[in-house]
Amino acid sequence: MATPKDLQDLLRLLTGQNKNSMMEAMKRVKALQSANLSRLTFQLASISAIASTDITTLNSAIGGEKAAKSLLRACKLYIKSKEGAADKNIIENSSKNFKRKRSQYELLDQPKTPAELEASLSLPQPSEDEEAISRCIVYSNRAPFLLAFTVQLLKYTMPEQPLSSRLSLGQAVVNFQANKKATSSNLRELNCSQSLSWGPKIKIMNREVTVLKRSGYNWKGDEMENEHEKKDDVNVKDVSKKRWNISKSMTSKKSTFVARSIQISSPSDVGAALEGLFTEDQGLRSATHTITAWRVQVGKSISEFFNDDGEKNGGQYLLDILRGENLDGILLVVSRWYGGIMLGPERWRIISEVSRDCLSQHLRINGSINQDALWGLNLEDNSECSIIDNVIPVFKPDKARAYLLNSFASPPDLNFQKKKKSVIAVYREKEENLGLLLEALDILFISWTSHLSPDELDHRAWGWYSQTRPDVEDGVMGWGAKGTVKLSDILKLKRESPIDLLSHCEGTCANRLNTKSTPQ
Structure with missing residues (x-):
């Protein structure tokens, strides 16, 4: 077939x-x-x-x-x-x-250590120049753009996955989408291998892909061995990289409640985590009460603490929730904006609901994959080699990386009289464009990570991809067709900070006042 x-x-x-x-x-x-x-x-x-x-x-x-x-x-x-x-x-x-004669028992491709494999797959260093990013326009088709989108998204929705896994999983998503389009266009029949139920499956951007666990794959290398030496060197930047889980907001009698939680490994993480939270979302500083509680294991005992911040018995109530769920290594924060009407016992129900909604994200288990690194499985590998020769048909990360590096050119120049670029110049241009694209996607996802759970971020990502992908004809007519992507369109999707929103509101109000004061 x-x-x-x-x-x-x-x-x-x-x-x-x-x-x-x-x-x-x-x-x-x-x-x-x-x-x-x-x-x-x-x-x-x-x-x-x-x-x-x-x-x-x-x-x-x-x-x-x-x-x-x-x-x-x-x-x-x-x-x-x-x-x-x-x-x-x-x-x-x-x-x-092969200038020297090789032994017939010598391996042609020596296996790499995990650290060597990850280093060999490194992508272009993203640019931090947001102005250069906003000016950049890339010329590509949809498949590599979807691959880049998925690889960067997985950094924030599945941070335990190394780059090799993210490339493999990204290629699995691209393959799923291509098969779906081919089947819907009646150009091929549904392969029975698509419906195989063996092995765990995960959803990425609402696309279900089959995965293979890479149990025991220690891709962090020496970083894991020296982790105990670095625990004391905690700062705001390190802690802020961890992901805050956020609950839905609840409002009753003009009072609004929102819960947030984050994993901590020592009591010294608490101050840095809170400082990073308030720096990232300055709107939280306007909350009437910021109730906190935390529990963390220190040696063989549990260290715990709470702070009411003016909400009587609120901190103790949060600590009781953590104890009841037998959770440790968690900092729980509930923000309340008081609406002027006292709630009485109703506040405990709301605090409990937003807290448990937030903590449920720590208790969630994704199938049976836990925190293992993953491969994306290629169940439609129709190569003539046997399964023993192929070992296991997975999407190879080196091929996905090569695909990315060769796919993002600049739009074709309509001035044909210009001197043709050399092959090296074209390659460097593609590499630079890829770096700008990766940074644009990073800026987008980072702006939402503290406000959306990983599942919510994953769910929204397909809509963002659909808004920014190359504009080509739908269906088979658009297969392989290329179009332009303005990176400024990606930056427009990022979440505005409270300071930006305040500046925008002040500017709007000033314009309205000027309009009203102008004599008719």
Whole structure:
């Protein structure tokens, strides 16, 4: 059965070398797929399948001898050019890497340590120049843009995943979307492997992908071994990198309550965590009461503390909730904006509800994967190698990385008289564009992390992707088509800080006052 890539390659060949329109190419592909050729055991839906058939069979499939000859010649030339490129790579590798005679027992590709693997997959360092980001426009198709979007999103929704896992999972999401589009366009049937139920599955941007646990994969290396030496060196920046969970807000008689919680490892983390919270969201400083309670294990005993901040018995109530849930290593904060009407016992019900809503995010278990690093499984690997040769068909992170590095060019220059850029200049330009794109996505996600839970952030991400992806035709007509992405559109989606909102409101009010004071 032809894969989505086979269909894309065939469509490109028909619209390129054979100079057919996209509509004609699609009709020809469907004719090749639906041809009733009883003596063939495969569909004529890939370039290799067409190149291996004869002119008579192809003529009966598409109903035109001239068109059949042209298509057969183009497919054979395509296969020949691919084989020539492969032979060239083999010769180059032989001259560079195999000058000495190797032992027949020597491994050609030495396995890397986790630290070496992660280092080899590093992406371009994101730029911190927000003005340069807002000016940048990249030219790409939707698949690599979705891959970049997913890789950066997973930094904040699944921070326990190393870069190799994020690249693999991102490619799994891209593959899921391509299969979904191919099936809905009737260009391929649903592969039975898509419905296999073995192995855990996770949802990323509402797309369900099958994963494989990488148990025992210690990708942090020496950082884990020296962790105890760094625990005393706690500062606001380190603690603020941890993710605050946030509850839904509840309002009763003009009083509003919101709960937040974060993991802590020692009592010294509390002050830094609170300072980081108020710095990140200065609107919390306007709360009438900021009730806090925390519990943390120190040695064999539990250290705990609470602060009412004017809400009588409020801190003790939060501490009782933590004790009742048998939770430690948690700082719980409830903010109350008093509306002028006393609530009485009703306040305990609301405080309890927002607190438990927030703490439930710490208790949630994602299937059976826990905190293990993951691979995205490629259940549609149709390669001719056996499962033993392939080991396990996972989406390889190095291929996903190469795809990203080669996909984000600048828009084509309409001035054809300009000097053509060198290959090195084009590569560097793509690398720089990728760095700007990754930083734009970082700015977007960071602005929302303290206000949305990981699940909520993941749920919103597809909408953000849909608003900013390249503008191409929907359906098969847009396959492989490229469009522009303005990084300023991504920056417009970030959450405005309270200071920005205040400045905006002040400016609006000033404009209204000036308008009213102007004589008519």
